[in-house]
Amino acid sequence: MNMPIHPAPRGKLVAIGGAEDKDSETDILRQVLKFAPMPDPRVGVITTASSIPDEVFAVYRKVFERLGASEIMDIRIRERADATNAAMIDMIKQSDVIFISGGDQMRLTSIFGGSTALTAIRRRYEDGGVIAGTSAGAACQSTTMVYGGDAVDSLRKGAVRMTAGFGLIDGVIIDTHFLERGRFSRLMEVGATNPEYLGVGLGEDAAVLFDDDIIHAFGPGHVILVDSSGITGSNVFDLAEGEAVSVHNVTMHALVDGDAYSLSDRRVLKADERGTTILEKMNAYN
Amino acid sequence: MNMPIHPAPRGKLVAIGGAEDKDSETDILRQVLKFAPMPDPRVGVITTASSIPDEVFAVYRKVFERLGASEIMDIRIRERADATNAAMIDMIKQSDVIFISGGDQMRLTSIFGGSTALTAIRRRYEDGGVIAGTSAGAACQSTTMVYGGDAVDSLRKGAVRMTAGFGLIDGVIIDTHFLERGRFSRLMEVGATNPEYLGVGLGEDAAVLFDDDIIHAFGPGHVILVDSSGITGSNVFDLAEGEAVSVHNVTMHALVDGDAYSLSDRRVLKADERGTTILEKMNAYN
Numbered sequence: 001m002n003m004p005i006h007p008a009p010r011g012k013l014v015a016i017g018g019a020e021d022k023d024s025e026t027d028i029l030r031q032v033l034k035f036a037p038m039p040d041p042r043v044g045v046i047t048t049a050s051s052i053p054d055e056v057f058a059v060y061r062k063v064f065e066r067l068g069a070s071e072i073m074d075i076r077i078r079e080r081a082d083a084t085n086a087a088m089i090d091m092i093k094q095s096d097v098i099f100i101s102g103g104d105q106m107r108l109t110s111i112f113g114g115s116t117a118l119t120a121i122r123r124r125y126e127d128g129g130v131i132a133g134t135s136a137g138a139a140c141q142s143t144t145m146v147y148g149g150d151a152v153d154s155l156r157k158g159a160v161r162m163t164a165g166f167g168l169i170d171g172v173i174i175d176t177h178f179l180e181r182g183r184f185s186r187l188m189e190v191g192a193t194n195p196e197y198l199g200v201g202l203g204e205d206a207a208v209l210f211d212d213d214i215i216h217a218f219g220p221g222h223v224i225l226v227d228s229s230g231i232t233g234s235n236v237f238d239l240a241e242g243e244a245v246s247v248h249n250v251t252m253h254a255l256v257d258g259d260a261y262s263l264s265d266r267r268v269l270k271a272d273e274r275g276t277t278i279l280e281k282m283n284a285y286n
Numbered sequence: 287m288n289m290p291i292h293p294a295p296r297g298k299l300v301a302i303g304g305a306e307d308k309d310s311e312t313d314i315l316r317q318v319l320k321f322a323p324m325p326d327p328r329v330g331v332i333t334t335a336s337s338i339p340d341e342v343f344a345v346y347r348k349v350f351e352r353l354g355a356s357e358i359m360d361i362r363i364r365e366r367a368d369a370t371n372a373a374m375i376d377m378i379k380q381s382d383v384i385f386i387s388g389g390d391q392m393r394l395t396s397i398f399g400g401s402t403a404l405t406a407i408r409r410r411y412e413d414g415g416v417i418a419g420t421s422a423g424a425a426c427q428s429t430t431m432v433y434g435g436d437a438v439d440s441l442r443k444g445a446v447r448m449t450a451g452f453g454l455i456d457g458v459i460i461d462t463h464f465l466e467r468g469r470f471s472r473l474m475e476v477g478a479t480n481p482e483y484l485g486v487g488l489g490e491d492a493a494v495l496f497d498d499d500i501i502h503a504f505g506p507g508h509v510i511l512v513d514s515s516g517i518t519g520s521n522v523f524d525l526a527e528g529e530a531v532s533v534h535n536v537t538m539h540a541l542v543d544g545d546a547y548s549l550s551d552r553r554v555l556k557a558d559e560r561g562t563t564i565l566e567k568m569n570a571y572n
Contacts, residue, residue, distance in 0.1 A: 268519065
């Protein structure tokens with residue numbers, strides 16, 4: 001017997017930087033539905049992060065209907081008790097695509113953490129489901145999650161707040177609204193504290209598909225990767241709380257639609273290495 | 287005869303990221319005065335960039351008085367005619383330190399460009415004067431100057447606006463309010479358009495001294511260096527105006543007070559290479 005302890009997920013994980021177009025071109029959300037292995041998938045929407053969940057659900061119902069979803073389910077998890085509710089768990093199991101809205105990622109982790117609903121989401125991902133999230137719904141996906149710290153204050157020791165996320169993907173830390181809110185310094189601080197983690201800074205209306213070792217960028221916006229694995233110096237361990245953090249030799253990449261990056265090699269793939277991209281392959285059925 | 291065409295400046299050039307402390311610790315402005323080769327230097331203040339020049343001059347008069355300047359001159363250049371006024375040129379010649387305030391750097395270049403006042407500033411720098419500027423007064427110092435482009439829109443071809451600056455330093459492009467306004471993407475766009483230029487992104491209450499080949503960081507804030515000389519790919523030449531720019535393998539450094547960088551080697555100096563820093567050496571007289 002040669003069973004891995006953590007079976008590799010066979011689903012698709014999509015992180016979106018927030019403010020994705022829901023009205024006109026809807027490039028990213030259209031692509032998310034195409035990642036499902038069938039046309040007209042069933043979509044379950046989780047609006048737990050939002051303070052106006054009904055309004056947010058109404059917006060996504062409209063756009064997913066327009067994009068051809070066969071069913072759109074409101075997975076109404078508003079407090080911890082809901083996250084063990086059998087009806088909610090059933091909806092998660094029935095969703096071909098689970099879409100997690102924006103809001104406050106701390107609401108997501110504090111309500112879903114350790115719940116049967118989160119276990120069901122992970123199982124759905126391992127079984128081939130598409131898990132997609134925007135803004136808070138993207139930030140929550142990594143094992144360690146950024147949840148706060150003004151960009152203006154960051155690169156000051158302790159400014160960036162982190163906690164444990166949903167654990168759907170290891171080795172990266174996801175940040176959103178990245179160019180629009182100037183969050184480069186947040187991921188530079190994160191990289192100084194632990195250079196092993198690749199910072200994935202998603203601009204608005206930009207997205208990535210995590211496909212095993214490859215990160216595929218898609219959508220009209222930018223994806224900024226912050227690679228601290230080669231840093232040659234930082235003062236971070238010598239500082240008191242609030243002091244200015246230095247960090248030398250951070251590598252950054254600004255990716256656009258169609259670009260791809262190898263996590264294990266820590267490099268952007270050349271055009272001829274991408275070959276027929278996974279996006280093209282997965283769109284082959286329609 | 288072996289005369290260089292451009293004699294190397296023997297003065298000191300200081301660029302400040304804006305919003306430097308003028309009231310309490312005043313670390314940066316105190317240091318600026320110490321760069322003069324004598325105690326109690328004469329300071330000439332240029333407020334041309336500002337839309338409220340009298341108020342700005344009053345603030346700097348107060349702080350430079352408190353810091354021991356022996357004389358503080360209001361170099362009142364408000365329009366192009368003033369930039370050839372003999373009384374103004376005399377004040378420039380008499381200043382041990384010339385301080386250029388913030389505001390709009392386009393006012394600076396459009397009023398000073400090609401004037402005898404600018405020639406006098408360059409001459410003063412070559413003759414050993416200290417030239418210091420904050421915000422617009424820092425951005426104007428380089429040969430090519432950034433003057434516009436919202437950080438939110440940048441990394442879109444053509445978003446960052448550039449023109450010719452004062453030409454006091456070659457090989458760098460200076461940006462200010464850098465962390466506070468999230469301008470990383472501006473200098474990434476600049477680097478994609480011409481990787482030869484080192485981007486110098488000055489945070490608020492942060493400064494650099496350009497000392498021949500070495501850039502010294504000082505002050506409480508951060509200095510971000512954006513080195514695009516090793517970039518391995520960019521789509522910038524293939525794009526139409528407004529399309530998303532990609533750029534791969536940009537190297538960034540977050541420097542803090544005391545850090546130093548070699549422009550020709552493109553690397554951060556190690557602590558033992560800095561030896562007694564130039565800041566310490568130049569402060570030896572007091």
